[in-house]
Amino acid sequence: xxxxxxxxxxxxxxxxxxxxxxxxxxxxxxxxxxxxxxxxxxxxxxxxxxxxxxxxxxxxxxxxxxxxxxxxxxxxxxxxxxxxxxxxxxxxxxxxxxxxxxxxxxxxxxxxxxxxxxxxxxxxxxxxxxxxxxxxxxxxxxxxxxxxxxxxxxxxxxxxxxxxxxxxxxxxxxxxxxxxxxxxxxxxxxxxxxxxxxxxxxxxxxxxxxxxxxxxxxxxxxxxxxxxxxxxxxxxxxxxxxxxxxxxxxxxxxxxxxxxxxxxxxxxxxxxxxxxxxxxxxxxxxxxxxxxxxxxxxxxxxxxxxxxxxxxxxxxxxxxxxxxxxxxxxxxxxxxxxxxxxxxxxxxxxxxxxxxxxxxxxxxxxxxxxxxxxxxxxxxxxxxxxxxxxxxxxxxxxxxxxxxxxxxxxxxxxxxxxxxxxxxxxxxxxxxxxxxxxx
Numbered sequence: 001x002x003x004x005x006x007x008x009x010x011x012x013x014x015x016x017x018x019x020x021x022x023x024x025x026x027x028x029x030x031x032x033x034x035x036x037x038x039x040x041x042x043x044x045x046x047x048x049x050x051x052x053x054x055x056x057x058x059x060x061x062x063x064x065x066x067x068x069x070x071x072x073x074x075x076x077x078x079x080x081x082x083x084x085x086x087x088x089x090x091x092x093x094x095x096x097x098x099x100x101x102x103x104x105x106x107x108x109x110x111x112x113x114x115x116x117x118x119x120x121x122x123x124x125x126x127x128x129x130x131x132x133x134x135x136x137x138x139x140x141x142x143x144x145x146x147x148x149x150x151x152x153x154x155x156x157x158x159x160x161x162x163x164x165x166x167x168x169x170x171x172x173x174x175x176x177x178x179x180x181x182x183x184x185x186x187x188x189x190x191x192x193x194x195x196x197x198x199x200x201x202x203x204x205x206x207x208x209x210x211x212x213x214x215x216x217x218x219x220x221x222x223x224x225x226x227x228x229x230x231x232x233x234x235x236x237x238x239x240x241x242x243x244x245x246x247x248x249x250x251x252x253x254x255x256x257x258x259x260x261x262x263x264x265x266x267x268x269x270x271x272x273x274x275x276x277x278x279x280x281x282x283x284x285x286x287x288x289x290x291x292x293x294x295x296x297x298x299x300x301x302x303x304x305x306x307x308x309x310x311x312x313x314x315x316x317x318x319x320x321x322x323x324x325x326x327x328x329x330x331x332x333x334x335x336x337x338x339x340x341x342x343x344x345x346x347x348x349x350x351x352x353x354x355x356x357x358x359x360x361x362x363x364x365x366x367x368x369x370x371x372x373x374x375x376x377x378x379x380x381x382x383x384x385x386x387x388x389x390x391x392x393x394x395x396x397x398x399x400x401x402x403x404x405x406x407x408x409x410x411x412x413x414x415x416x417x418x419x420x421x422x423x424x425x426x427x428x429x430x431x432x433x434x435x436x437x438x439x
């Protein structure tokens with residue numbers, strides 16, 4: 001399977017590089033000269049992220065466009081140099097440096113220099129004004145007030161297109177544009193499409209950006225999103241395939257353990273341990289648990305039949321933990337209880353484990369006493385649920401046949417407290433040794 005790779009940023013970055021190069025080569029501001037007409041249509045496509053200033057009204061200037069100051073100068077006719085110089089100085093003193101465009105010191109110095117490009121005083125004072133304008137522009141750029149900086153730089157560019165503040169403003173706005181576009185690319189690659197569009201919108205909102213440039217950026221970001229989504233779909237498909245394979249292997253391992261009879265052992269490889277593994281395959285777990293419980297019940301019945309009652313008890317305890325209401329568990333528990341009771345009843349207890357109610361000592365046989373014969377007899381018997389003795393039998397005697405009858409007759413008269421086991425009164429096999437000795 002071929003892995004989908006996210007390569008969509010390559011054409012985007014190449015496009016950005018080309019656009020930035022076009023900005024640098026083609027120019028950023030439409031630079032006005034006193035007697036030079038600019039072909040706006042011819043230059044617009046070469047300006048990368050910018051459009052012609054002549055086409056875009058300057059933000060914050062009210063109804064007048066940025067190029068209005070140049071037009072105003074032409075319409076006003078030849079200036080009175082001394083009057084214009086006075087106006088320029090008054091505007092400078094009032095800090096009206098570049099705006100409003102047709103009332104600023106820059107405007108009045110521009111009129112003087114348009115009429116007399118070699119006017120030394122106007123030239124020197126305009127240079128001093130531009131130092132102050134440069135400081136204001138830098139402040140606006142530092143505060144990310146790009147529209148204000150752009151307005152000032154665009155106005156300065158009409159008179160001094162090669163001034164440092166023009167190029168510094170160009171560089172700062174282009175740099176910020178590049179940062180926002182790069183952020184949009186990173187967001188798109190990370191799947192944050194909303195953030196990508198926000199960053200791109202912020203870049204488009206910067207002054208004099210070229211819509212064609214941003215249309216290309218939008219196309220590239222769309223491509224990034226499409227490739228990323230395709231990669232995500234491919235990863236999801238491969239993850240789903242891997243999960244299905246893991247699920248199938250798990251199901252096979254559980255069923256194999258059940259088939260081998262490895263229900264509760266060995267640790268880590270038993271069906272019970274495999275079913276307890278942490279996964280989200282709940283439907284499959286439910287089906288396998290039903291198969292597991294059925295196998296446990298079969299194993300419990302087999303253990304009861306083989307008299308392996310401790311194993312049967314352990315197995316049924318596990319069934320009760322997994323499914324207390326499992327079909328067949330009540331019957332299995334009943335069979336186990338009967339088997340346990342039978343086992344306990346048939347286990348021979350010493351009379352020391354019983355509680356006597358009545359005992360009768362055996363009568364010493366006369367003939368044995370006359371012959372001074374001594375001995376002992378071991379007698380097995382059953383204590384009934386009522387506490388009586390029954391099924392009395394001599395297991396062993398020394399000497400044989402001498403004291404047997406006396407021992408049996410005595411035990412027949414004994415009484416015991418009823419014996420309780422697993423919540424019920426049971427019959428219990430027991431044994432005692434009766435010793436016959438002469439005083």
